[in-house]
Every structure is written in C-alpha cells, then in structure tokens.
Amino acid sequence: MANHTLPPRTRRSAPRRRSRSGLVLWAGFGVVAAxxxxxxxxxxxxxxxxxxxxxxxxxxxxxxxxxxxxxxxxxxxxxxxxxxxxxxxxxxxxxxxxxxxxxxxxxxxxxxxxxxxxxxxxxxxxxxxxxxxxxxxxxxxxxxxxxxxxxxxxxxxxxxxxxxxxTPYRIAVHLGSMKLELFEDGTRIAQWTVGIGKPSAPTPTGRTFLLGAFSDDQQKYSPVILPLGTHSPTHDTFGGGPGTVAIHTWPTADVFGTPTSDGCIRVPADALRQLQEVPLGTLVTIDEA
The missing domain is CATH 2.30.30.40 (SH3 Domains)
Structure with a gap:
C-alpha cells in the first residue's frame, strides 16, 4: 500500500503552475499585522x-x-x-x-x-x-x-x-460511475475513468478544492500529487502526514474503474497532466453518482 507524504509545514513552495486560459493567480507576501x-x-x-x-x-x-x-x-x-x-x-x-x-x-x-x-x-x-x-x-x-x-x-x-x-474550471468526481470530469466555462472538456477509495476507506463526498501541488521523492507512483482540501474519514494519516485526500496517477492501469485506494483519486497520466494546469482553489465536487 503506497501513501503520499505531504511536505512538512515549513515547506512553502510548489511546482510552478500555468493555466491554459492565461489566468494568473498570484499575490505578494504581505506583512503580518501585529x-x-x-x-x-x-x-x-x-x-x-x-x-x-x-x-x-x-x-x-x-x-x-x-x-x-x-x-x-x-x-x-x-x-x-x-x-x-x-x-x-x-x-x-x-x-x-x-x-x-x-x-x-x-x-x-x-x-x-x-x-x-x-x-x-x-x-x-x-x-x-x-x-x-x-x-x-x-x-x-x-x-x-x-x-x-x-x-x-x-x-x-x-x-x-x-x-x-x-477560474473558469471545475472538477467533478462521481464515485458511483468512477468518472472524473473537467469543465471549462461550464462545458465538459475531458472525462476519465478513475480509481477511488475502497469501502473500508472511502473517498469523502462534498465540495472541496485543489489545495496545492507537490512532488514526493519517497514514492514512484506519481510525478506530482494534487492534494485537495478534504480528508479521509477513516485514516488520520497517510505516510506520517495528515490524511489529506489527493489526486494522483498510478503506474498500472488496472486500478482505474476500481474502488481500491485508501481514499485518494487515482487518474490516468494524461488526466494528471491536464489537472496540473488548473489553478489552485478550483472547486472540486465529489458525489455518489
């Protein structure tokens, strides 16, 4: 069982992101008010x-x-x-x-x-x-x-x-059909069959969002991991870090269309490449459909 380990709290960097629509999400580092x-x-x-x-x-x-x-x-x-x-x-x-x-x-x-x-x-x-x-x-x-x-x-x-x-994008994950859809300006532009959480460690439903992007040198199953703003309902930790649910790929295709993960959403490599270009903060909805 492979788990991602989120970077330590002191780490504040992430891979440079680009949006296909040219949307730039940036901000300067403000001074914390005392x-x-x-x-x-x-x-x-x-x-x-x-x-x-x-x-x-x-x-x-x-x-x-x-x-x-x-x-x-x-x-x-x-x-x-x-x-x-x-x-x-x-x-x-x-x-x-x-x-x-x-x-x-x-x-x-x-x-x-x-x-x-x-x-x-x-x-x-x-x-x-x-x-x-x-x-x-x-x-x-x-x-x-x-x-x-x-x-x-x-x-x-x-x-x-x-x-x-x-952001013009939205991501929808349907646990029943094990599909992930990517929308731009309300139009579906891509759809993939994905792997989801097993019955003993389900993928949580509800609204969440793309929280970040990072690489984990301790694993080889995904070049980049996209953590979401939601957590496993059954795991307090993944690999020693918080039990943060993430989107990532997998080295074998047999997991797609199966409920076999510990709650994360496993996507094909081409899906991960497209999702990396979606701006942080983009809404992700997860339902039972």
Missing part, C-alpha cells in the same frame, strides 16, 4: 479601542456585532495539518460556485460569521500559495471552504485582506 502592538499603541495614545475590542458594536460592514479582541498568536493556522473548533459546515455540499477564488494577501483571521468570532489564522502560503473557493459573500466578508479538519468546513474572511480572481 494586532497586539496596535492595541497597546492605541491605548498609550489615548485613542479609541480597536473595533475588535468593541464587543457588541457594529462591524465595519454593518453585518452584525464584532467579537471581543482575540490574540492572533493564540489561534491555530487553517491548513491541511490542523483541526479547528467552531467552524461552520458547508451549507450546500454539492452546489457549484461562480468560480471566484480568494488568496489572502496577508495573514488574516478566519471568523465563524461575518464580523463574528475569530477561530483561526489563514496563512498566505501553505502548499504553495493559499487559494480558496468563495462560496458566498455578505457585504465586506467572503465565505470560503477551509483546508482544515473537519472536512467540508467553512469560514469567513474580510474582503479587504483578499485578492479575488475567477
């Missing part, structure tokens, strides 16, 4: 307290009360390596989106609602640059799918901290 210092300076200067400290006051977007100040350093990062508390489940796990994907231009806090309680920190990079699908927007806040456990978790990020682009 919230604690800002609060102290504000108090010393006698100014008004930070809006985060105004419990029950209006949020900048007028969408509701703002939670009390939270020390960002006390919050976990939202990555594929972490498990978060206080997240909101995906309200529409099979619904498509308008293609918007968001990249934090600086480390920002994830909230449980627009202007609500901070529950995590979203880093600028993790497995490559962080790109997340936008599934809803309320005022100055975007609801995104998160890469953390529990799978299918969502959170809210302030639009002011995001670079938002649009």
């Amino acid at each position: 919230l604690a210092i800002v609060l102290v300076v504000g108090l010393l200067l006698g100014g008004a307290p930070s809006p985060l400290a105004q419990q029950g006051g209006p949020s900048p977007s007028g969408t509701g009360p703002v939670a009390a100040a939270v020390d960002p350093a006390a919050l976990q990062e939202s990555t594929t390596y972490t498990t978060l508390q206080g997240t909101v489940p995906d309200p529409a796990p099979q619904q498509t989106t308008d293609g918007r994907v968001a990249h934090p231009v600086r480390e920002t806090m994830v909230h449980d609602a627009p202007g609500g309680t901070p529950i995590a920190r979203m880093p600028v990079t993790q497995i490559g640059d962080t790109w997340l699908p936008v599934i809803a927007q309320q005022g100055d806040w975007a609801q995104v799918l998160l890469p953390s456990r529990p799978s299918s978790s969502t959170g809210w990020l302030p639009m002011a901290d995001l670079d938002v682009k649009t």
Whole structure:
C-alpha cells in the first residue's frame, strides 16, 4: 500500500503552475499585522479601542456585532495539518460556485460569521500559495471552504485582506460511475475513468478544492500529487502526514474503474497532466453518482 507524504509545514513552495486560459493567480507576501502592538499603541495614545475590542458594536460592514479582541498568536493556522473548533459546515455540499477564488494577501483571521468570532489564522502560503473557493459573500466578508479538519468546513474572511480572481474550471468526481470530469466555462472538456477509495476507506463526498501541488521523492507512483482540501474519514494519516485526500496517477492501469485506494483519486497520466494546469482553489465536487 503506497501513501503520499505531504511536505512538512515549513515547506512553502510548489511546482510552478500555468493555466491554459492565461489566468494568473498570484499575490505578494504581505506583512503580518501585529494586532497586539496596535492595541497597546492605541491605548498609550489615548485613542479609541480597536473595533475588535468593541464587543457588541457594529462591524465595519454593518453585518452584525464584532467579537471581543482575540490574540492572533493564540489561534491555530487553517491548513491541511490542523483541526479547528467552531467552524461552520458547508451549507450546500454539492452546489457549484461562480468560480471566484480568494488568496489572502496577508495573514488574516478566519471568523465563524461575518464580523463574528475569530477561530483561526489563514496563512498566505501553505502548499504553495493559499487559494480558496468563495462560496458566498455578505457585504465586506467572503465565505470560503477551509483546508482544515473537519472536512467540508467553512469560514469567513474580510474582503479587504483578499485578492479575488475567477477560474473558469471545475472538477467533478462521481464515485458511483468512477468518472472524473473537467469543465471549462461550464462545458465538459475531458472525462476519465478513475480509481477511488475502497469501502473500508472511502473517498469523502462534498465540495472541496485543489489545495496545492507537490512532488514526493519517497514514492514512484506519481510525478506530482494534487492534494485537495478534504480528508479521509477513516485514516488520520497517510505516510506520517495528515490524511489529506489527493489526486494522483498510478503506474498500472488496472486500478482505474476500481474502488481500491485508501481514499485518494487515482487518474490516468494524461488526466494528471491536464489537472496540473488548473489553478489552485478550483472547486472540486465529489458525489455518489
């Protein structure tokens, strides 16, 4: 049984990506705001307290009360390596989106609602640059799918901290027929028969996304592995790393059309080559059809 091992948390690089449509997903590395210092300076200067400290006051977007100040350093990062508390489940796990994907231009806090309680920190990079699908927007806040456990978790990020682009692509995985479809601007441009998780280690269903791309020198079955923003429901780890479900190829074709993996989606080599060109953050839907 071969498993992929995700790169360690300190690794922040990924293979250079190109999009067939010329869509460029990029962002500069922002400077992380030191919230604690800002609060102290504000108090010393006698100014008004930070809006985060105004419990029950209006949020900048007028969408509701703002939670009390939270020390960002006390919050976990939202990555594929972490498990978060206080997240909101995906309200529409099979619904498509308008293609918007968001990249934090600086480390920002994830909230449980627009202007609500901070529950995590979203880093600028993790497995490559962080790109997340936008599934809803309320005022100055975007609801995104998160890469953390529990799978299918969502959170809210302030639009002011995001670079938002649009990808024309969408990936659909159908477990019943063991097919993977690639769509561009709503039109199916490719379809492949794939391998999926076995009954004892199923591939999870729901909405997720392309989280990154990396190579693993410890295995020979796939030149590049494409981790998704979802996790195995039965495995806490693959090869010592988190139990992150991924798309990758396989050296023999007999696995395609069979439920024999530990939850990952095994695709033919030509499928992997095309999927490598799809921008990070692109929506992936997995259903039982």
